[in-house]
Amino acid sequence: MRTTDEGWGLADDPGELFGPTNVRWDPTVQWFTGDGFAAHLRSLSPYRRLGRDVRESLLDAVAERIRTRRGDRARRRCLSALRVGRRAQ
Incomplete structure (x- = not known):
């Protein structure tokens, strides 16, 4: 997979089972x-x-440290990738 400035793009070499694939990168923020x-x-x-x-x-x-020093809010950031492709004939 590769990234682009737009957060998506065609992936190189999807293998034998799939045709060209499209990859989407999405940043996610979870609050706890x-x-x-x-x-x-x-x-x-x-x-x-x-x-x-x-x-x-x-x-x-x-948990106690988050409650007392962070106002009971903690952020977790992650990057999700979705790769979609049609099955090869």
């Missing part, structure tokens, strides 16, 4: 409360591997 951000982190694999006692105390501290 402290508890919501901790719940989100709880679902990510690096945190799931921690022992329950370590993980929960760490995430409780993250």
